[in-house]
Amino acid sequence: MEPFRRYIPVAVLIVLVVAVQVTTRLTDTSYYLTQLTMTAYYYLVVIGLCALMGYAGQISLGHAGFFAIGGYISAGLTTHNLIGLQDNALVALLHKFSLLVERQDLYGDTLLTVQPWAACIAAVLLAVLIAFILGGPILRLKGHYLAMATLGFGIIIAQIVLATQYFGEADGLSEVPPFRLFGPIEVSGSFGSRVQNYYIAWGLLTVGVVLLLNLINSRVGRALRSIHGSEEAANAMGVNTARYKLYTFVLSAAFAALAGVFLTHYNGSIGPSEAGVMKSVRYVALVAVGGMANLWGALIMGTILNFLSLRGVFGSYDDAVFGLILIVIMLFAPNGILSIKVRGLLARLSSKGEQNPGEQNA
Amino acid sequence: MNRMLELHNVHKYFGGLHAVNDVSFTVSRGAIKAVIGPNGAGKTTLFNLIAGVLEPTAGTILFKEQPIQGWKPHQVAALGMSRTFQNIKLFHGMTALENVMLGRHVRSRAGFLAGMLNLPGTWREERAIRSRALELLELMEIGEFADVEATSLSFGQQRAVEMARALATDPEILLLDEPAAGLNIYETAEVARLISRIRDMGITVLLVEHDMSLVMEISDEIVVLCFGEKIAEDVPETIQRDPEVIKIYLGEDEEVSG
Ligand SMILES: Nc1ncnc2c1ncn2[C@@H]1O[C@H](COP(=O)(O)OP(=O)(O)OP(=O)(O)O)[C@@H](O)[C@H]1O
Numbered sequence: 001m002e003p004f005r006r007y008i009p010v011a012v013l014i015v016l017v018v019a020v021q022v023t024t025r026l027t028d029t030s031y032y033l034t035q036l037t038m039t040a041y042y043y044l045v046v047i048g049l050c051a052l053m054g055y056a057g058q059i060s061l062g063h064a065g066f067f068a069i070g071g072y073i074s075a076g077l078t079t080h081n082l083i084g085l086q087d088n089a090l091v092a093l094l095h096k097f098s099l100l101v102e103r104q105d106l107y108g109d110t111l112l113t114v115q116p117w118a119a120c121i122a123a124v125l126l127a128v129l130i131a132f133i134l135g136g137p138i139l140r141l142k143g144h145y146l147a148m149a150t151l152g153f154g155i156i157i158a159q160i161v162l163a164t165q166y167f168g169e170a171d172g173l174s175e176v177p178p179f180r181l182f183g184p185i186e187v188s189g190s191f192g193s194r195v196q197n198y199y200i201a202w203g204l205l206t207v208g209v210v211l212l213l214n215l216i217n218s219r220v221g222r223a224l225r226s227i228h229g230s231e232e233a234a235n236a237m238g239v240n241t242a243r244y245k246l247y248t249f250v251l252s253a254a255f256a257a258l259a260g261v262f263l264t265h266y267n268g269s270i271g272p273s274e275a276g277v278m279k280s281v282r283y284v285a286l287v288a289v290g291g292m293a294n295l296w297g298a299l300i301m302g303t304i305l306n307f308l309s310l311r312g313v314f315g316s317y318d319d320a321v322f323g324l325i326l327i328v329i330m331l332f333a334p335n336g337i338l339s340i341k342v343r344g345l346l347a348r349l350s351s352k353g354e355q356n357p358g359e360q361n362a
Numbered sequence: 363m364n365r366m367l368e369l370h371n372v373h374k375y376f377g378g379l380h381a382v383n384d385v386s387f388t389v390s391r392g393a394i395k396a397v398i399g400p401n402g403a404g405k406t407t408l409f410n411l412i413a414g415v416l417e418p419t420a421g422t423i424l425f426k427e428q429p430i431q432g433w434k435p436h437q438v439a440a441l442g443m444s445r446t447f448q449n450i451k452l453f454h455g456m457t458a459l460e461n462v463m464l465g466r467h468v469r470s471r472a473g474f475l476a477g478m479l480n481l482p483g484t485w486r487e488e489r490a491i492r493s494r495a496l497e498l499l500e501l502m503e504i505g506e507f508a509d510v511e512a513t514s515l516s517f518g519q520q521r522a523v524e525m526a527r528a529l530a531t532d533p534e535i536l537l538l539d540e541p542a543a544g545l546n547i548y549e550t551a552e553v554a555r556l557i558s559r560i561r562d563m564g565i566t567v568l569l570v571e572h573d574m575s576l577v578m579e580i581s582d583e584i585v586v587l588c589f590g591e592k593i594a595e596d597v598p599e600t601i602q603r604d605p606e607v608i609k610i611y612l613g614e615d616e617e618v619s620g
């Protein structure tokens with residue numbers, strides 16, 4: 001039953017998700033569900049990045065860029081009115097294949113926009129394509145150089161959305177319509193569908209977690225960890241390390257873009273701050289807090305921190321708190337908060353520099 | 363197809379340093395061939411050229427009669443070459459067993475999608491990988507350490523894990539870079555026994571080693587490198603008596619321990 005043992009924590013997660021919802025209902029605090037829903041989407045970015053950083057050993061300081069590509073493309077396509085372009089051959093063709101929908105806006109005007117499913121797929125595919133093109137050359141870089149290159153990518157995306165009229169410049173895009181998944185199930189921020197959206201978000205996240213858990217425990221996961229362990233040896237044993245790094249980069253980009261799409265439809269809007277470099281730093285901090293190669297660690301710590309942050313507990317020092325967390329983690333708990341043993345911490349503090357190799361196991 | 367590996371006039375420059383200078387030799391199938399030479403002679407560089415880590419500045423390398431210069435290491439590995447490293451390169455954070463299981467990578471298939479979906483077909487493959495890896499750990503007599511993190515094992519055990527990992531790729535030729543470095547005489551004798559056993563499994567061995575007794579005992583042929591050049595190639599008995607070899611290499615044997 002080896003291939004199923006890994007699902008026990010998943011079952012616990014599902015129980016907790018339900019328990020939380022029931023509790024908020026009983027205590028009449030269901031307004032918490034809004035932040036929890038958003039947390040789940042941000043966390044989707046974090047687990048993808050966890051696979052990239054913790055398992056394939058590659059850092060990215062540009063994942064807010066992929067999130068933004070997902071969110072902005074989906075928002076742009078589902079809000080920009082194509083009614084004036086109805087006679088354009090391409091628009092007509094899209095219409096014919098029912099990739100466009102007609103609806104009324106708040107003022108009763110008719111809008112012709114791209115169908116959300118089509119927009120979602122287009123947005124994720126674009127992110128995947130960009131990750132492919134970008135990943136080829138930059139994943140040859142290592143350490144600081146890779147960090148700088150991905151940071152550069154993040155900055156470019158942030159500047160593009162800020163400067164492009166199509167993306168609403170400093171205002172971002174709003175009035176993003178709900179995303180009907182199937183039947184009556186739709187991603188939207190409307191008051192009545194709060195519970196439903198809480199489950200959509202955590203359901204999507206759970207699916208993501210299961211897919212990544214499977215991957216990590218597979219032949220490919222072993223190959224990824226081997227790259228982390230010794231890239232030269234992995235190569236010599238026949239692992240096409242370049243390809244594995246690229247695929248993981250693309251996969252994590254797809255997770256980030258998908259999160260962007262869903263959260264944008266949930267919020268009904270997206271703004272340039274989502275593409276900001278500080279967001280990318282925050283994702284990296286959350287992966288680090290959880291312990292890099294530890295999906296569950298990142299999930300637990302990530303949920304707590306993100307939730308507190310969204311509740312505004314850190315006030316205007318929000319970004320500073322995440323920066324501080326990153327420094328503290330790197331100094332005192334490179335294997336994540338949950339791996340700290342008090343004794344190990346004291347030893348580290350008293351004899352700085354001396355590494356305890358046993359720590360690696362934790 | 364008696365020629366497993368052929369080098370023809372291979373050169374490697376590092377900037378102005380001529381690390382490998384016009385080296386040619388052939389390794390026949392089923393043989394144990396040793397490359398010896400003083401520190402810095404270019405032995406590891408030669409291995410890196412053969413294994414695809416480095417690209418020769420000039421010359422041809424044929425593996426199973428196919429030119430492989432310019433290939434990536436993983437492609438060379440897939441064709442049936444494996445190796446160990448002078449400075450042990452185990453995967454840290456992985457157990458001895460997982461290290462060896464990774465060696466089965468080139469001989470197994472499950473990809474990203476199959477892995478993510480945990481398809482039943484992958485379970486069978488994983489079971490086969492695991493049992494083969496355990497078998498190899500047993501062969502190296504370190505089966506009891508299967509679940510220990512590889513990098514926390516003793517030096518000798520780490521070398522054994524590396525060898526098991528290399529064998530897990532089902533190699534036709536195995537490159538061993540100083541397999542006895544840092545080992546005591548008993549462990550060295552053990553390594554000699556092991557290499558002979560590997561040859562008996564039908565695997566060709568190319569070996570770099572400073573321990574002369576080991577080299578003389580097990581090799582069929584020896585290539586001597588000095589400052590990147592091949593200065594001799596013959597059977598051990600003749601190499602042992604070659605005055606030039608004695609002068610530049612065997613005479614300073616004491617210096618090269620460890
Ligand atoms: N990547 C590199 N870049 C530049 N110079 C290198 C590189 N690798 C090796 N060299 C140089 O090439 C020469 C040959 O080195 P190599 O490691 O091949 O020697 P070796 O015969 O394996 O020595 P040892 O017995 O110490 O292992 C040395 O002078 C070394 O400094």
Ligand SMILES: [Mg+2]
Pocket residue numbers: 405406407448
């Ligand atoms: Mg060497």
